[in-house]
Amino acid sequence: MKIRFLLLLPLMLSVIPTAPSVAAGDRFALVIGNAKYPDADTPLKEPLNDARDVADELKRDGFTVDIGENLTGDGMRRAFDKLYGKVKPGSVALVFFSGFGIQSARQSYMIPVDAQIWTESDVRRDGFSLETVLGEINTRGAGVKIALIDASRRNPFERRFRSYSAGLAPVIAPNGTLVMYSAALASVISDTGGDHSLFVQELLKEIRVPDLMAEETLNRTKMGVTRASRNEQVPWLSSSLAEDFSFIPGAHTSRPTATNVTPPATTPAPAPQPPAPPAVVANNPPPAPPPAPPAPPPLPKPPEVSVAPSPAPAPAPAPSPTPRPQIEAALPPPPPPVKPADTGTSPSAPVDTAALADDPTIKSLTAKIASNPDDVNALYRRGQVYASKGAYNLAIKDFDDTLRINPKDVEALNNRCWTRTVIGDLQGALKDCNEALRLRPNFVDALDSRGLVNLKSGAVKNAIADFDAALKINPRLTSSLYGRGIAKQRNGSASEGALDIANAKAMDPNIVQEFASYGVR
Known part of the structure; x- marks a missing residue:
């Protein structure tokens, strides 16, 4: 039968903008960590820590950074619109997303925490197409567009479809774009349950190496992940950059430090240190490890079925463990074999x-x-x-x-x-x-x-x-x-x-x- 997920809990939205750093120039980044999906067995541990570390590093590299945690669909839409509004002709725009992702109709979608996905058409309704995001950034005139997507996790959504689809799809991106997935196309990996993903650990290690162009930084990241995972996880990289770009601007031995970074930036450490949790907008408590969501979701059943557009989703009621008389009973004597x-x-x-x-x-x-x-x-x-x-x-x-x-x-x-x-x-x-x-x-x-x-x-x-x-x-x-x-x-x-x-x-x-x-x- 079609695999469905449980209820949708009201989830917190926290987009934490940070003022431009002294040397930010025209470097803009949106960093999203989505961890608290009601459909997952437990909240993911990696996305929030990874998003905070990536945001902290990008600030030190001269980016003006907005960070969003556990974003709903409306929250992600506002965050992307804000990024679009900042982009200027010739600027650098970077998107980092950690959470669940799905491919549908040969496009990759980033999934908000309140997505109601029961059929493949729901993916296109509730998800955010990476191609669409990059295309919009391109129309605003960005000279360098970078997408770092850590969303190749085995997740409860795509297993619900009769038509098999797993992992992410290749991106048809505009010129001047650098895209990296944490794992190979159409490939999924299990969330390790640790504090940081292997992909982000290697990424931050290579970003801190001076004198590297962005393509080389990401290539070294790919090799590091592949080596550390013993070839079990091989990131996917696609580049159409038409100009040189380095994550570390200017001097080889030091980087501009944002005046508003908390904690204050110091000499780059040899290994990533988790930054202090960013301030949270009013009415949005800090994203401390959330309580485990109610019993959750999973899987698809195979035979491929084309699905008609679903009606507008109604909020799913919280499941109450109502008694289910009879349903635990054993089957009656088996009928004759099905012909x-x-x-x-x-x-x-x-x-x-x-x-x-x-x-x-x-x-x-x-x-x-x-x-x-x-x-x-x-x-x-x-x-x-x-x-x-x-x-x-x-x-x-x-x-x-x-x-x-x-x-x-x-x-x-x-x-x-x-x-x-x-x-x-x-x-x-x-x-x-x-x-x-x-x-x-x-x-x-x-x-x-x-x-x-x-x-x-x-x-x-x-x-x-x-x-x-x-x-x-x-x-x-x-x-x-x-x-x-x-x-x-x-x-x-x-x-x-x-x-x-x-x-x-x-x-x-x-x-x-x-x-x-x-x-x-």
Whole structure:
């Protein structure tokens, strides 16, 4: 079933502008660290520390810096508009973003903390396209445009799409642009849970080296990350700079120090030191490590489905751990095996192994797994790709290996539950969904998936209970709305079921075809 995230908490906006330094000239930077996503299991630890260190360093390098932490969509829009307003012909404009990023329609999007992303079209509605940002800076006349994007983390959003998409996409940027991602294209890395990301550690180390042009600085950063990660993380770099630019202006041995930097700038230290937290605008408490958000999100289910534009998002109500009678019950005696003709997806149909072998994403992931059989991210991602291409048995094997390494990976459990449901292994699917919900109560995606398991098994009351629980968390969860409608009709409530089905079809006209592919009509 479609993977959804939980509620959206009111999140704090803190954009902390700093006055231009004495030697700032025409160097402008916007630094964003987004860590408190309600859909993640816990707040990310790295983005805020990284953003503060990068902002502090850029100030010492003569940039006028605005820093934003845990920015909502409105906050990011205001921050970008402010940057656009500062840019002058011939100036330098730099954007640093640390948080979650997604590629959609071959563009990379930076995601605000309050994004309501359930379908791929929501990415384009709520996210901020890096190409659009660079294009706008270019139209303002910036001579040098730099984007440093640390957003290749495994995240709860893109795993919700049937159409597989992971990591970031290449950027078609205007001339005079330098773009660097913290990891390779279409690649994701796990957040280490440490205080700083490897990418930013290496970046700050190289920025402090005198006599380097920006391209060389970033190339050295790339080599440092690759070496330190033993080739597991290889940053991506693209340059179309038409003029020389160095992060360190002027003298080789010293840099202009901003008069307003807190704490006061001193001789550059050999290793990055976390600056004091910046002052926060009124009504926005400092971004201390936030409390863990409510039970969160995850994953996509594979088969590719084109999604109709979603209606305007309504604030999702806070999930209350309401009791779910029946839904923990075991399945009734299993029905006769599902015939391939009834599945819609023909899970028993032969898979084009040659086409799979030639798929560039599968090739890349397979090479990673060959060099490290316990690369849990590569195994998980390859399982998603296989499932999206109908290679369900191969997908299940990769999810098996993912769970062998980490038995508590609730997203892998949910994906395996869904894939097993598609091929008719309903007992195995139920076991996976129950375990995912034991580990993460109110996991909306697993509730949605288990609703499908119960629906296909004929346990319609259990299905209704699961879909009800999922819809309490996300009333816009079309798959649960449609599934509940089918279950209600089968339970004798024809008019109520028809209303759910009509509402679901109005939200997503493809939902009927999607359920038919699961063998549910």
